[in-house]
Amino acid sequence: MLSQNNISVCFTTDQFKKYADERSTVVIIDILRATSVISTAFELGIEAVIPVQTVKEALTYKNKENHIIAAERNTLKIKGFDYGNSPYHYINSDIKGKTLVLTTTNGTKAIHLAKSHKVITASFLNINIVAKYLQEDNNDIIILCSGWKGMFNLEDSIFAGAICEKLLESDKFSSKCDSMLAAIELYGSGRGNLFNYLSNSAYRNRNNSDSVIKDTHFCLNPTIKSNIIPIFTDGKLIKLKGY
Numbered sequence: 044m045l046s047q048n049n050i051s052v053c054f055t056t057d058q059f060k061k062y063a064d065e066r067s068t069v070v071i072i073d074i075l076r077a078t079s080v081i082s083t084a085f086e087l088g089i090e091a092v093i094p095v096q097t098v099k100e101a102l103t104y105k106n107k108e109n110h111i112i113a114a115e116r117n118t119l120k121i122k123g124f125d126y127g128n129s130p131y132h133y134i135n136s137d138i139k140g141k142t143l144v145l146t147t148t149n150g151t152k153a154i155h156l157a158k159s160h161k162v163i164t165a166s167f168l169n170i171n172i173v174a175k176y177l178q179e180d181n182n183d184i185i186i187l188c189s190g191w192k193g194m195f196n197l198e199d200s201i202f203a204g205a206i207c208e209k210l211l212e213s214d215k216f217s218s219k220c221d222s223m224l225a226a227i228e229l230y231g232s233g234r235g236n237l238f239n240y241l242s243n244s245a246y247r248n249r250n251n252s253d254s255v256i257k258d259t260h261f262c263l264n265p266t267i268k269s270n271i272i273p274i275f276t277d278g279k280l281i282k283l284k285g286y
Contacts, residue, residue: 049218050186051223054222054226055188056187059157059185064185065160068162069161070165070177070187071164071187072189073149073199076150078150082269083133083168087133087134087267089140089143091143092142092144092145094146100146110143111126114127115146118249119250131261156187158275163272166202169269169271170206172272174206178210178215201229203226204223207227237263
């Protein structure tokens with residue numbers, strides 16, 4: 044029998060130090076909404092994404108040629124920024140060939156937390172190509188849920204279950220990780236209607252504005268699909284070559 048690679052699911056950034064090994068491939072998940080925005084922006088022509096941890100750092104790129112800046116905190120776009128953390132800010136916008144500088148409450152921080160590993164980002168837009176790549180990459184995998192300010196959230200955990208289910212369809216992985224098993228169970232419970240399943244979640248109760256509800260529908264059931272895998276290299280996300 045061929046040796047199998049390991050899958051682990053880390054539900055929160057505060058737990059990541061217990062999983063980090065500096066050799067596994069880390070898949071960053073922030074479904075609502077950063078990794079969905081990243082997938083959307085790449086699919087619509089953005090050249091690269093620079094994830095930064097602070098609003099102050101993002102502002103240093105404000106007048107840099109061919110750059111656009113975006114900032115979100117606590118689900119809201121930051122005043123003084125043209126773009127926020129909504130996929131719809133990028134749809135039908137003039138972003139082709141530009142570099143997006145992005146800071147968000149959770150997702151961009153998770154990317155930096157894992158940067159000593161190979162880091163890619165995933166969403167429901169690119170879940171199929173990410174699963175294909177991971178099945179072919181022959182490496183252990185850590186699925187890192189960005190969560191909410193270091194705490195568990197339901198939406199990222201459901202996506203973790205969705206991608207783990209796809210990975211386990213091959214015979215290339217094994218796992219004794221209870222978090223992975225729990226994620227698959229959560230996804231199985233909600234897969235018929237993820238939007239309704241999340242109706243009592245903290246995220247859905249944190250901001251129930253029409254725009255965020257629209258974003259949530261899109262992120263859970265996107266009308267855009269992507270075959271682009273963003274990979275973190277030299278401080279920015281670029282398109283993984285060969286996929």
